Amino acid sequence: MLDFNNPQIWWYLTRASAMVAWVLMTMTLVWGILLTTRILRGADNPDWLKVTHRYMSGLAVVMIAIHIATLMLDEYINFGVSDVLVPFSTTFKPTPVALGIFAFYCIVAIQITALAAKWLPEKLWKGIHLTSYAAIVLVALHSGLVGTDVGTVWYTAIALILITTAMLAGIIRLVIAGRVKPAPRSAASPSDTAPRAAGSGKTAPDTFVARVVDRQNHGGDIAEFILTPVEPDLDLEWDAGAHLTLHLPDGVERQYSLAGDPAEQTTLVLGILNTHGDPAGSAWIHANLTVGDTIVCDLPRNNFKLKPAPRYQFIASGIGITPLRSMLFSLPASREWSLLYIGKNDKRMLFAEELVELFGDRVTMWKTSEKGFRPPLGEMIDPAADVYACGTASLLETIEHNVAPKKLNLERFTPKKRGTTSTGAPIEVVASRSGITTTVAEDSTILEALESSGVSINSSCLRGVCGSCEVSVLAGTPEHLDSVMSDADKDELGVMYPCVSRSLTPSITLDV
Ligand code: FES
Numbered sequence: 001m002l003d004f005n006n007p008q009i010w011w012y013l014t015r016a017s018a019m020v021a022w023v024l025m026t027m028t029l030v031w032g033i034l035l036t037t038r039i040l041r042g043a044d045n046p047d048w049l050k051v052t053h054r055y056m057s058g059l060a061v062v063m064i065a066i067h068i069a070t071l072m073l074d075e076y077i078n079f080g081v082s083d084v085l086v087p088f089s090t091t092f093k094p095t096p097v098a099l100g101i102f103a104f105y106c107i108v109a110i111q112i113t114a115l116a117a118k119w120l121p122e123k124l125w126k127g128i129h130l131t132s133y134a135a136i137v138l139v140a141l142h143s144g145l146v147g148t149d150v151g152t153v154w155y156t157a158i159a160l161i162l163i164t165t166a167m168l169a170g171i172i173r174l175v176i177a178g179r180v181k182p183a184p185r186s187a188a189s190p191s192d193t194a195p196r197a198a199g200s201g202k203t204a205p206d207t208f209v210a211r212v213v214d215r216q217n218h219g220g221d222i223a224e225f226i227l228t229p230v231e232p233d234l235d236l237e238w239d240a241g242a243h244l245t246l247h248l249p250d251g252v253e254r255q256y257s258l259a260g261d262p263a264e265q266t267t268l269v270l271g272i273l274n275t276h277g278d279p280a281g282s283a284w285i286h287a288n289l290t291v292g293d294t295i296v297c298d299l300p301r302n303n304f305k306l307k308p309a310p311r312y313q314f315i316a317s318g319i320g321i322t323p324l325r326s327m328l329f330s331l332p333a334s335r336e337w338s339l340l341y342i343g344k345n346d347k348r349m350l351f352a353e354e355l356v357e358l359f360g361d362r363v364t365m366w367k368t369s370e371k372g373f374r375p376p377l378g379e380m381i382d383p384a385a386d387v388y389a390c391g392t393a394s395l396l397e398t399i400e401h402n403v404a405p406k407k408l409n410l411e412r413f414t415p416k417k418r419g420t421t422s423t424g425a426p427i428e429v430v431a432s433r434s435g436i437t438t439t440v441a442e443d444s445t446i447l448e449a450l451e452s453s454g455v456s457i458n459s460s461c462l463r464g465v466c467g468s469c470e471v472s473v474l475a476g477t478p479e480h481l482d483s484v485m486s487d488a489d490k491d492e493l494g495v496m497y498p499c500v501s502r503s504l505t506p507s508i509t510l511d512v
Contacts, residue, residue, distance in 0.1 A: 010074035014067055015149060019158065021063035022139055025107070026162045026169075028057040029132055033173045054114075061111050064104055096145035103138035106131045136166050206458070207247070208234055210268060212293045219347025220274075222319065223286055226260075227268040230294060236265045238300035240330040241323050241388075241411070244268060245298035245460050245468065246285070253460045254281040257323035257390070257411070258300060259351070262330045268297075271350045273319040298460070303467040303484045304411040306330060309386040312337040315377075315399060317391030318348055323411050324390060325351055328359065338362050340380060342395065345369040378402050405486060415463045416483040420502070428507040431455045432474055446498035446508075455512055457498065464500035471498055476508030 003009060031053040068084045071077060083090035087098035110132055113125040140163055149155040210227035217223050227244075229236060243257045260269030274286040289295065306312075306327045314324045314337065321341055331337060339359070343349035345367055355363050366375045377398050381387065387403045389396060390411040400408065424442045431437070431450055440449040447457055447469055460468035464482025478496035480487045490496060498510070 010070045011076065014070040014074060015147075017063045017066040017070065018143065018147070021060050021067060022143060022162055023158075024056050024060035024063060025132075025136060025139060026166050028053060028060055029136055029166060030169045031056060032129070032132065033169045057107075057111060057114070061107060064107065068104070093146050096142055099138045100142035100146065103135045103142060106135035106138070110135070133170060140166075206299050207296050208236070208299065209294050210297050212289055212291050212295070215289070215291055218350050221276075221286075222271060222273050222348065222350050224259075224350060225270045225272060225285075225289065227270065227295070227297070228266050234266070236268075236300065238262060238265065239302060240306045240327040241304035242300040242302035242326070243304075243323070243466070244270065244300055245466065247296040247298075248281065248284055252281060252284075253298075254285070255461065255466045257304075257326070259322035259325045260329070262326055268300075269325075271319055271322045298468070301467055304388075304390070304409065306388065307386070307409075310336065311382070311385040313382045313385035313387050314339040315342070315381075315387060315389040315391070315395070316340070317342040317395045318344075319350065320389070320391030320395075320411070320413070321349070321351055321355075322390070324388060325355070327388060328355070336385075338364065338382065338385070340364045340366060340375065342366045342368065342375060342391070405488065408486065410486075412465060412483045414483075415465055415500070418481050418483075420479065420481060425506075427503045427505075429503070430475075430507065430509040431512045432509050433512055440502070445500060446502065446510075450498065450510075450512065457512060459499055462499045464497050467497065469497050469499045470495050472511035474509040474511050476503050476505040478502070478508060479504045 071079045071084055072081070077092065079090065079092075083092075083097070085101065087101045088094045090097050109128050113128045117125045140159070143159065144150060147155065209230045211230050212225055213228050214226035215223055238258055239262050241257075242262075243255045245253050245255050247253055256270045256272055258268055259271050260267050272282055272285055274282045276283055304323055312327075312331070312335070314327065316324045316339070324339065328337070328339065339355065339362060341349060341352060341355065341363060343352070343366070346352060349365070349367070352365060356365065364380075368374060377395075381399070381402045383404075386407045386409065387399060388409045388411075389399045390413075393412070393414055393416070396410050396412060396416075399410070426442055427440045427446075429438055429440055429446050429449060431453070434455045436450075436453050436455055438449050438453040440446050447459055447462070450457060457471065458468050460466045464484060467484040470484075473494050473496050478490075479502045480490055480496060481501045482497040482499070484490070484497055496510075
């Protein structure tokens with residue numbers, strides 16, 4: 001128990017809080033290095049790492065504040081406010097104390113700019129973050145020169161561990177960070193053009209408004225767009241493989257994969273192919289969406305998640321590179337992977353040059369206009385790797401024939417042709433939470449039947465591709481007729497997509 005009548009109490013507290021602060025600062029530094037070097041990023045569950053990093057740095061600031069306050073309360077040292085806040089103002093060991101004060105200001109600046117990062121230029125807050133290395137050195141010097149425990153066995157042991165850890169972390173940062181190249185960023189500056197809203201104008205809680213901050217055209221039919229939320233403190237969360245639904249005029253909704261680095265959550269990179277035969281979708285976007293425009297989007301969804309695996313093979317054709325690009329950025333540098341990127345020619349292969357530049361011989365480009373034939377996928381597929389593929393229906397069909405289902409992960413633009421095995425007879429659907437039971441006619445969908453009974457379900461593509469209408473199955477056996485993830489994955493998750501899928505059992509109960 002703390003005895004506040006003991007005159008030594010403040011001195012004990014000031015020494016203890018200083019040591020705890022030093023430990024926390026070192027751990028924060030190590031955690032920060034794990035983040036920046038991507039050793040544990042992407043598929044390796046980054047969220048806990050970010051949260052721990054934030055909490056530890058906050059706690060370090062609290063400990064330093066306790067250290068300063070207890071220094072002023074201690075009657076022996078008798079420090080005033082200026083002694084602990086103004087460098088060189090104390091007569092007691094002025095230089096070592098000043099080193100501690102400089103370290104304190106560094107840490108406060110890092111903490112404030114980290115909290116305000118959303119509103120600050122990235123270069124500024126990241127530059128200030130780098131002063132954490134200087135702060136650790138200052139703290140070690142401050143402690144070694146002014147600490148009254150210097151020379152004791154326990155102090156020496158802890159100091160040696162902390163200094164060695166910080167030095168090793170710094171070396172890892174220098175060695176590994178040099179091998180991890182950041183995602184290239186196109187120039188992205190908001191235009192002065194008055195924003196004009198496109199799309200339905202729907203602003204339900206699961207939607208947000210994004211502004212186009214950059215647009216680059218590639219060879220006529222492909223354009224790269226960079227969007228960012230209009231609301232600066234919107235907490236967007238998405239991971240590699242996610243897509244964005246854009247709300248276009250006349251209630252049209254279109255899904256596009258997020259191609260950027262998931263570490264940059266508010267930089268939404270889209271690569272959009274103008275399919276011409278889809279005038280209400282990509283053609284409208286190509287003709288109308290320019291820098292400065294705003295558009296309503298659904299919060300990102302992910303039906304194509306990157307699962308941890310020792311080895312990956314990515315296969316893309318044409319614009320199918322978009323979800324795979326975000327996966328490449330999310331993987332730790334040490335992970336084994338290769339990319340086979342198939343396209344007609346440079347004009348049809350967005351990001352091709354950049355990917356070769358960033359990832360070198362991990363990337364194989366297959367330009368059919370140069371080769372004159374399609375790649376022999378049967379020979380090129382790596383049987384030891386988990387395969388992630390996105391592209392044309394014919395490519396995906398070939399891959400499906402050559403990869404074991406457990407190692408196969410596909411993202412489709414268009415619905416897969418699937419034959420139904422059910423009799424086509426009407427089925428009964430129970431909406432458990434709504435307390436409604438309804439019959440689905442043979443020429444209707446579960447989604448239509450539920451909506452006409454007053455049960456509202458989120459939906460978008462109505463073709464079994466986007467995953468928006470996902471519902472949990474409580475009883476019965478769904479007949480999966482959609483093209484979202486594998487049937488085994490859906491069964492494992494206990495979900496179905498009622499815009500196209502039906503039921504193999506006469507009755508099915510859904511959690512809606
Ligand atoms: S609405 Fe897109 S999968 Fe059902």
